[in-house]
Amino acid sequence: MATLNILILVCLGYVVLLFGVAFAADRLAARGGGKWLRSPLIYTLSLSIYCTAWTFYGAVGNAARSGLEFVTIYLGPTLVMISWWWGLRKLVRIGRSQRVTSIADLISSRYGKSNTLAVCVTILAVLGGTPYIALQLQSITLSFSIFAEADPTGLYREGSSVFWVAAGLAVFAILFGTRNLDANERHHGVVTAIALESVVKLFALLAVGIFVVWGIAGGLGPMMDQIDASEIGQWHVDAGRWTTFIFLSAAAFVCLPRMFQVMVVENDDESHLRTAAWAFPLYLLLMSLFVVPIAVVGLDLMPEGSNPDLFVLTVPLSQGNDWLAMLSFIGGFSSATSMVIVTAMALSTMVSNHVVMPIWLNTQEGTASVSGDVRTIVLMARRVSIAVIMALGYFYYRLSGGGAALASIGLVAFAGISQIVPALVGGLFWRGATRTGALVGLSVGFLLWIYTLLLPGMEGGIIPASVIENGPFGWGWLRPQALFGIDGIDPMVHTVMWSLSLNTIAFCVASMLSFPSPLERLQGAQFVNVFDHSAAPRGWTGSVAQSEDLMIMTQRILGTNPAQEFFQAEAERQNGRPGRLPEPTPQFLERLERELSGSVGAATAHAMIGQIVGGASVSVEDLLAVADESAQMLEYSSQLEAKSAELSRTARQLREANAKLTQVSMQKDAFLSQVSHELRTPMTSIRAFSEIMRDTDGLSEAEQTRYAAIIHDEALRLTRLLDDLLDLSVLESGQVSLNMGDASLNEVLDRAVSSALAGGDRKLSVRRVRASERIPLHTDLDRLGQVFINLISNAQKYCDAAEPVLTISAHDVGGQVVIDFTDNGGGIPPEAQSMVFEKFARVGSDKAGGAGLGLAICREIMQRLGGDVAYLPGQGGAAFRVNLPLAYRQAAQ
Amino acid sequence: MSRKVLLIEDEPNITEAIRFLLTREGWQVETHAEGTDAVQVILAARPDLVILDVMLPGKSGMDVLRDLREHDEMKVLPVLMLTARGQSRDREMAEQAGVSRFMTKPFSNTEVLTAVRDLHAQASQS
Amino acid sequence: MSSPGDGKGRPAPVRPSLFLERQSYRRRRLADAARLLPFLGAAMLALPLLWPDESEAAEALPLSSAMFYIFACWGVLILISVVFGIAARRMAAREDAEPEAEPWQR
Secondary structure (H helix, E strand, O other): OOOOOHHHHHHHHHHHHHHHHHHHHHHHHHHHOHHHHHHHHHHHHEEEEOOOOOOOOOOHHHHHHHHHHHHHHHHHHHHHOOOOOOOOHHHHHHHOOOOOOOOOHHHHOOOOOOOHHEEEEEHHHHHHHHHHHHHHHHHHHHHHHHHHHHOOOOOOOHHHHHHHHHHHHHHHHHHHHOOOOOOOOOOHHHHHHHHHHHHHHHHHHHHHHHHHHHHOOOHHHHHHHHHHHHOOOEEOOOOOHHHHHHHHHHHHHHHHHHHHHHHOOOOOOOOHHHEEEEEHHHOOOOOOOOHHHHHHHHHHOOOOOOHHHHHHHHHHHOOOOOOHHHHHHHHHHHHHHHHHHHHHHHHHHHHHHHHHHHHHHOOOOOOOOOHHHHHHHHHHHHHHHHHHHHHHHHHHHHHOOOOOHHHHHEEEEEEEEHHHHHHHHHHOOOOOOHHHHHHHHHHHHHHHHHHHHHHHHHHOOOHHHEEEEEEHHHHHHOOOOOHHHHHOOHHHHHHHHHHHHHHHHHHHHHHHHOOOOHHHHHHHHHHOOOOOHHHHHOOHHHHHHHHHHHHHHHHHHHHHHHHHHHHHHHHHHOOOOOOOOOOOOHHEEEEEHHHHHHOHHHHHHHHHHHHHHHHOOOHHHHHHHHHHHHHHHHHOOOOOHHHHHHHHHHHHHHHHHHHHHHHHHHHHHHHHHHHHHHHHHHHHHHHHHHOOOOHHHOOOOHHHHHHHHHHHHHHHHHHHHHHHHHHHHHHOOOOOOOOOEEEEEHHHHHHHHHHHHHOOOOEEEEEEEEHHOOEEEEEEHHHHHHHHHHHHHHHHHEEEEEEEEOEEEEEEEEEEEEEEEEEOOOOOOHHHHOOOOOOOOOOOOOOOOOOOOHHHHHHHHHHHOOOOOEOOOOEEEEEEEEEEEEOOOOOOO | OOEEEEOOOOOHHHHHHHHHHHHOOOOOEEEEEEEEOHHHHHHOOOOEEEEEEOOOOOOHHHHHHHHHHHHHOOOOEEEEEEEEEOOHHHHHHHHHHHHEEEEEEOOOOHHHHHHHHHHHHHHOOO | OOOOOOOOOOOOOOOOOOOOOOOHHHHHHHHHHHHHHHHHHHHHHHHHHHHHOOOOOOOOOOOHHHHHHHHOOOOHHHHHHHHHHHHHOOOOOHHHOOOOOOOOOO
16 A cells, blocks of 8 residues: 555655756756757657646546547547648747747737737736646645545645745746756757656556556456446537547647747757657657546546546546556646646746836836846746746635646637637738737637626635626626527536637738737738748749839839839730739749849848738848948948049139139239239339430439439349349249258347348438347348348338337247337328238238238248248237247158 | 320339430430339329239229229320239220330330320320 | 849849749648648648537447547648658758848848
C-alpha cells in the first residue's frame, strides 16, 4: 500500500527533478549548447501542454459518460496541426517576424498596436484561464485525496495541500518563466521541463491503458467485446456537440494563451512545425487510444457512483497495483503542473505588458524612462502577475468549493478564448479587418459568452433562475440559454453558435464600415502577406489593382499631364485604344513603379503601388527602405539646398565681381581721362607760353622771366604728376619691394616733418608728444616717411586756419601704432570725406597741390605696410589716422 | 569798337596766356574762374565771344553752355570751348550743347587766335 | 528597387512565363495537397454524424467499430502529414541549395 507519505516524497522528488531539468536546460541554453533543446521533438512535446489534467483524468470521465465524444477535444487540434502549411506556419512566421509575446500582443499588433484590444484579449484570457487553473489544482487535490482515502494513517488536509501546490507552481513559473525579459529569448528551462512532463504523462496513460487492456480485460479482442457490451457500447454522439467541440478545440488550441506561448512564442524554428504536424497528432492519438478501454473497465470494476474522472487512478489502485497508480498520479500531476506553469507565464506576460506597463508608464509620464528601470519593473510586474494569477486560481478553487462545476470549466474556457478566433483569422487572412471590427466582434462574443455560458453555469445563482427561465425583464427572446427563442439546443453548442456567429458578423460588418488607420493597414498588410516579402517572386499581380486609384496617385506624383500621357501610352500599348484606362498588368505596374520611383524613390513607389494594388505587402524592410530613401532625399535636398545657396552665392559674387569690373573699367576710363586732363593742363600752359616767347617780339625782361618761370613750374608739375602716377601704379600692381628697416617712430616723424616743412612755403607749426613716439618699428621706413610727409604737407597746403597748427599724436593700441595728424583748420566737408583717398580727388578749387594722387598713394603704401590710413571725422580740423602694426607682417595679398 | 571776350578758365596760367594773346589782338579780356555763377557772369558782361573751359570748379563748362543757350539773347553768342579731355564724346556733347568751336588742349596760340577771329567774323556778318 | 541581375540600367519588363518549371510546379501541387488535407480530415471526421444512432435505430453502430474508424482516420491523416512533412523538408533543402534572390534582402 503506497502511503501518502511516499506519494508526497515521490511528488517532491519529481518536482525537484523538474527544477533540475529546467535549471540545467537554462544553463545549457545560456552557454549556447544543447542543440537538442531546440529540436522538433522538444517542440512537439511542449505542445502537449494542451493535454491538461482535465484531459488526463477528464477524458476517461467524459468517455464513461458520453462515449467517443471526448475524442473531439483531440481531433480539433489534429486538424489544426495538419493544416499547418497555411495556418500555423503563418502564425509562427508572424509571431517571429513581429516579435509577438502573446496572443493579446498578436491581436493588438495586427490591429494597429491597439492596447484596448490587447486589454480585452487579456481580460478574456484571464477570465477563462483562472477557472482553468483552479481545475488543475482541483485535479491534483482530488488525486491526493484518493491516496489519502486509501491511507488512513496519513494526515491530509486538502486546503493546505492546494495552497502549497499553487505556491510551488508559482515559484517554478517565476523562477524559470521570468528569468529573462526579451520575449524572443525563449524559456528553454520551462519548455524542457514541460517536454519531460509530456513524456511522463503519455507514458503513465499508456501504462494504465496497457495494464487495463492486457492486465485486466485479457487482450485486445476481449477488450473490444467488453467495450461493445458496456453501457457506452453503442455509437451515440450529438451531431451539434461533435462538430462544435471539434471546432472549439481547434480554435482553443490556437488561441489559448499557453498554447500560443509554446507554439509561437517559444518556437525556435519554423520548420519544427513540419515535424509537429504529424508528431503532435500522433501524441494526441496515443493519449486517447486507451481512454475508452479505461473508461469501460472502470465502469465495470468500480462501484456505482464512483467518480469516472478518477478511473485512471482508481482502477490500478483497486487492482492493488500501487506503483502504477503512483505513476498515473505523477502523470496527472505532470499534466496539471505543466499547464498551470505555462498558463501563468503566458497570462503574466499579457497582464504585465498590456495592463500593468501601460498604467505604470502613464503614471510615470514626464519622469525619466530609463530602460534599465523599465526592465526591472517589467520583470517585477510579471512575477507579481504570476503570483496574482496563481492566487486567483487558488481562491477560485477554494470559493467554488471544488465541486463538479469545475469539470465543465475546460469547455467553458475553450468557448471563451475562441471568441478571439474571428479577429485572429480575419487578421491573418483578410486585409480589410479593422481594429473597430475586432473590438466590436470581440466584445459581442465576449458578452454573449458571459451571458449565455459563464454566468448561467456558475453555481450560487449569479443569474437568477427566473432570468434563465424567462429572460431578463421577462423578455423571453433574451433567455441566456435560448437566445431569440431558439430552444432546446445544448447550452454549449448554443453559446458557441450564437457568440461566434454574431462575433463574426459584427467583426465583418464593423470592419467594412470602419476605416483603418495607416498603421493598421500597414500591419494588416504585413500579417496577411507575411510570406510574400520573403519568398514571393518580385512583381505585381494586378488582379485587385484599380487603375483609377493608380491614375489618381500617379497624377499626384507626376502631375496631371505627364500622368495622363503615361497612362494613355500604356493603354495604347495594351489594346490600341488610347481613350481608356490600361489594365493593371504586372508589366504595366512595374513600368509605373519605375516611373514613380524616379519622382519619389524606389521604395516609396513600391510601397505606394503596394498599397493600391494590394498584391504585395509593405514589410518592415519596405518601411525601412522608405525611411532610408526619405533620409537620402532629405540629405540630397539639403545638399541641393546647399548647392543652390552656393550657386546663388557664386552668382552674387559674380554679379559683384562684374559690377566691380564695370566699375573698375569705368574707373580706368575716368582715370585715363583724368590723367589726360592732368597732363594736358600743364602742357597747355607750357605750350602757350613757349609759343608766346617764341612768337612775340618785344617781351619785357620781366615778362620773359615770368613766362619762363611759369613754363618751369608747369614742367615741374608734369614731372611730379608722372612720378606720382608711376609710384601709384607700382604700388597698386603690388610689385613694390619693401625696404624693411628698424627705427623708432619719433625718428621717422622727425625726418618727415623737417622734409615736409622744408619743401613748403607756408607756415605750419607742428606739435608732437615725443614721449609717446618712442615706439620701435620694423617697416619700410622710407615709405612710411613718404606717407607722413604727404599728410604734413597736406596740412601745410590746405589748413585754412590763420595760425595753422598740426598736432601729431601716437599711441600703442594692442599691437598697433596709431598716429593721428590733426590740424586746426576747417577740415574736409563731410560730403568730400569719403572721396579724399580717391585718385585725383581734390577738395575745393585749390590748385596748389599735385594732381590729387597724394592720399591715394598714402593709402596704397599703408596697405602695403599692413596698416591703413583713414580720415577721422569730427576732430575740429582735418584729421588723418595712420594705423601700423608693430611688427610688420605680410599683408594679405 | 572794342571787342569783348569773356574767358572762363580755372587754370591761372592758361588764363594768363590767353589774356596775353587776345589783348594783343585788341580784345578786351575779362576772366572768370568759376563754373557755378558763369551764366550770370556772361549775361552781365555781354561779351562778343566766350572762351569756356570744360573742367570748371562747381559746374562743368558743358552745363554752363547748355544753360546759357536757354537764354534767347545768348543763342547766337559765339562760344569757343577748350577741354583737356580730348575725347570724341566730349566733342559731341559740346556740339549738342550748342558750342561754336571746340578745341582740345594743348592748343597752339595761332589756332586760338584763328578760331577767335573766325567766330567773331561769322558773328559780325550774321 | 533593382530586380536581380539589374546590373546596368533598367531591366526589361519580366514577362511571367506561362509554364513553371517542373520543380516549382511540383511544389505548388504539394502546397495544394497540404491545403486540402484538413478538409479531407474534416470530411472524414464528419462522416460519423451519418452513422445510425442508438436513439433512432435499433441497430446502432458498435463503439469498437466507431473507435476503429476514427483512429484509422486519425492514423491516415498522420501518415499523409508525415509524407508531406518529408516532401516539404526536401523542398526546403533544395531551396536552400539554390537560394532565390530575394528582392527585399539587400
